[in-house]
Amino acid sequence: MTSDESHSEMPPAAPAAATGARSATPTGQPLVSLKNVNKHFGALHVLQDINLEVTKGEVVVVIGPSGSGKSTLCRAINRLETIDDGEILIDGNKLPAEGKALAKLRADVGMVFQSFNLFAHKSILENVTLGPIKVKGMKQAEAKELAMSLLQRVGVANQSQKLPAQLSGGQQQRVAIARALAMKPKVMLFDEPTSALDPEMINEVLDTMVQLAKEGMTMIVVTHEMGFARKAADRVIFMADGKIVEQATPEEFFTNPKSDRAKDFLGKILEH
């Protein structure tokens, strides 16, 4: 119905590993790989020649000033934003342009939004079971069991019959994490997951994310929470003006940033 499915067969996987960016995980190919990705919003060059590889089990935190393109980068990875050129590979498969192949690939990539985006007309339980039932064809009872165990895990199982609007922001965001996990994604994307939350609710969401990171989930997290970056990240990526300016371990990045841009940014946010 939607449109042409031009990339029904994926091209062979990209030449594996080679880079050695990560020492700890010896899995052959990167799980997420961006090659020379460019994107413009009109005259604004929001993503400039982005190259990034994320290996399985890695937690990458993307930070940077607003307008640096970090959200766009995150959204481009499951093609909520299109890119002008370059390529994005998920587990060796090129991200398809449209249609069923794209939907299938998106099911493998979990996404958590700044504004939660829970389905407003469906109960908490239905929000979590919808994907497994409708996309993966899971049986109702099985999906419910899975959903309840996930809701238990993020601590909102007792709210399962309510509507999203009846929950606090922190609870809604934890449900959104459960909804994404229900698809058993290979990688989870977090697009400023705590930016719309009241301060006292930020930690409950971050705790859930730290837990997830410890369990070995591959995560790409756009955030302003430096505490989370220090605690859970394997690597920090610093973006400014559409470019990846610097990447390092959190320890190295926060104590000894190399670029002036990063020093300036950290100086502004860490002083208080």
Add this chain to the structure above:
Amino acid sequence: MDSLSEYFQSYLTALESYDVIGAFWVNIQLAFWAALGSAVLGTVLALMRISPVPSFRWAGATYVNIFRNTPLTIIMTFCILVMVFQLQINLSSDFNFNFFLWAIVGLSVYHAAFVCEAIRSGVNTVPLGQAEAARAIGLSFLPAARMIILPQAFRGAIAPLGNTLIALIKNTTVAAAASVIEAAGLMKTMIEFRPDVILAIFATFAAGFVILVIPVGLLTTWLSTKLAVTR
């Protein structure tokens, strides 16, 4: 006093000699089937207009611009004079029922354009994030529209859909142009033969439509607050 009761008497005899209720029943039937037809067609058009495929969007927009901007009387006479008499396309072998069916087609085709725009205004009440979340869990366009977007859009479009339904009910009188015997046609006949009670006849038919339409307005206002999606 006498003249007033005389007037009332002649009005009653006029009412008795014509089947006013039966005529209104035809309008109700026309409205019901045309509402159904335009709801289905309008939903399909709305889907086309929000679809990711440019040619579908273009086709949907073209339809709406043509039929929303054409007078209903012209569509109705086109159905009869061109479709039936010129092209001999009959929907039923029964002479009168054929006209009745074509009247439903004309009303549906015309009001579908308005239903489409009402639904589209409902789609605009659904935040973009809902569609993005649906896509992010792997739903493609049609399932996302069916399960996430349209259910919320309909609930946000009840008031404008109600307005369209009210307009449709009153527009069933245009079926007179398709030679369907309904309220407006009967009114014309009654005025022709009983000009002595012309005011009462006008008042009767006006009141009939008010009685039909008021519950629709009340119901949609009530539903639009009751079913509103809380965000």
